[in-house]
Amino acid sequence: MSKKGKITFWLFVISILYAVFFMHPTLWRDESFTMALVKHSYTDIINLDSMDVHPPFYYIVLKCYLSITTFWTSSLFIKVIFARIFSYIITLLSFIVLGKTAKSLNVTGGNAIQWAGLFLAPSIMHYATQVRMYALAALLLALLLNQLQHYDNSHKPGHIILAVIFASLASYTHYFAAVSAGWLLVLYFVKFAFQKYDTHSLKISIGLFIGMFVPWGIVAYFQVQSVAKNYWIPPMNWETVLTDLVDLFTDLNTQTMFDLWAAIVLMLLCIYPIIWSYRQMPKKFNLLFSFVMADFMLTAITGLLVSLLFRPIYLARYGYPIYFIFIFFIVVIIGHMLDSSWQRSISHILNFIYGLLLVILxxxxxxxxxxxxxxxxxxxxxxxxESVDGYKAIPRDTINVNPNQSPNAIAQKIVYIDSINKKAKIKDFEIKHLFGNDNRKLFHGAFDNVEMDNIK
Structure with a gap:
């Protein structure tokens, strides 16, 4: 094996081992809500989720997956790990779909070095294993982009039909995935119009995309109206805007300015491969990549404008689905850039310096x-x-939960207590610590093992 091959192999192995540390049964509060919700019937999931601020498709798919893969166990520990594996599998599928999209543009995509680069990139593993909807939204956006590109190559209306389906499913997965999907459709419509293609199919697709969301759109409207002005998302200022723009570019969690600067440095390091791509990569690839970058920026701008004009509603992680696609293509460019460095000594030196800085970061x-x-x-x-084992040993059917713990700890203990068929009793607990809109009906519906009279 060549030196380059060995480096590729070990990076690939490291990326696989890295994922193992994210496969744990410990939950943060939004994940606890997910696991509490999917224990209900499909009808109840839709009814309960209509009181929340997200659409229901992910929860329905996750419940279906868990009913197939974990029917043999009642252990919530195992179910949570399988739920994380589900997100990871979906992310692998996204990688494969984007790799095929790159290959349709005569660009190498989906190899081991690109895998390692993507899965070691900031935020990717965090959301690729989270028991939330972000990985599924990224897959649906990747499929949408793939079908739009196929339509661009072949002009076959079947690709537009599939594109509309994937865009609609993305909308039923996360509202900002809907924003990203909508902008992608608009960008491609503008492209086809300028190139004087037959845009009739795309006009119909945009209409269908909007029409397919109408049934849930009514619910979505009332969800937005139910979000009070004091919702937990912080008010807009320069600090929160900057955080929402760069937060996906770091996983450091040092709670210092070092996180912010590391994210900004990584963003700056993305500029060099972008410039290199426009000089060296095929024009069709660069056009698609331009759409991806524009979509990433337009999604963030849309979220920030809505937050500024109406109420705070956007967080950096809501842009993860399109961020995932952006990082994939950055990694693809870097892979081609490093391959070309063996041909010219000057390029070799520049790319070596760039690669060294990137590896360090x-x-x-x-x-x-x-x-x-x-x-x-x-x-x-x-x-x-240990806590769950201790709860099992208690002869009572009701377990007292300490209200002075973090919301994450309280939420996950409620879920685990429910999994062993016991009730939770919490004194003087404020629901707004788990639900920013202080929705008591949603709380008691999802976490139905909590005694209601002891909660304020």
Whole structure:
């Protein structure tokens, strides 16, 4: 094996081992809500989720998946890990779909070095294993982009039909996935119009995309109206705007300005491969990549404008689905850039310096992220398992939960207590710590094992 092959192999192995540390049964509060919700019937999931601020498709798919893969066990520990595996599998599918999209543009995509680069990039592993809807939204956007590109190549209306379906499913997965999907459709419509293609199919597709969302759109309207002005998302200022723009570019979690600067440095390091791409990569690839970058920016701008004009509603992680696609193509460009460095000595030197800086930054990010993961989740898994074993040994059907713990700890203990068929009793607990809109009906519907009279 060549030196380059060995480096590729070990990076690939490291990326696989890295994922293992994210496969734990410890939950944060939004994940606890997910696991509480999917225990209900499909009808109840839709009814309960209509009181929340997200659409229901992910929860329905996850419940279906868990009913197939974990029918043999009642252990919530196992179910949570399988739920994380589900997100990881979906992310692998996204990688494959985007790799095929790159190959349709005569660009190498989906190899081992690109895999390692993508899965070691900031935020990717965090959301690729989270028991939330972000990984599924990224897959649906990847499929949408793939079908739009196929339509661009062949002009076959079947690709537009599939594109509309994937865009609609993305809308039923996350509202800002709907924003990203909508902007992608608009960008391609503008492209086809300028190139004087037959845009009739795309006009119909945009109409269908909007029409297919109408049934849930009515619910979505009331969900937005139910979000009070004091919703937990912080008010808009320069700090929150900057955070929402760069937060996806770091996993450091040091709670210092170092996180912010590391994210900004990584964003700056993305500029060099972008410039290189416009000079060296095929025009069709660069056009698609331009759409991806524009979509990433337009999604963030849309979220920030709505937050500024009406009420705070946007967080950096809501842009993760299109961020995932952006990072994939950045990694593809870097892979081609490094391959070309063996042909020219000057390029070799520049790319070596760039690669060294990038490796240092990514290694730092992975190191801090892994440390945070182990301390905040992996080690706490043992405490959680001890607590649940202790709850099983208590002869009473009702367990008292300490209200002075963090909301994350309280939420996950409620879910685990429910999994062993016991009720939770919490004194003087404020629901707004789990639901920013202080929705008592949603709380008691999802976490139906909590005694209602002891909660304010």
């Amino acid at each position: 990514i290694a730092t990010n992975v190191g801090f992220a892994l440390q945070s993961q182990i301390i905040n989740y992996d080690l706490r898994t043992f405490n959680l398992m």
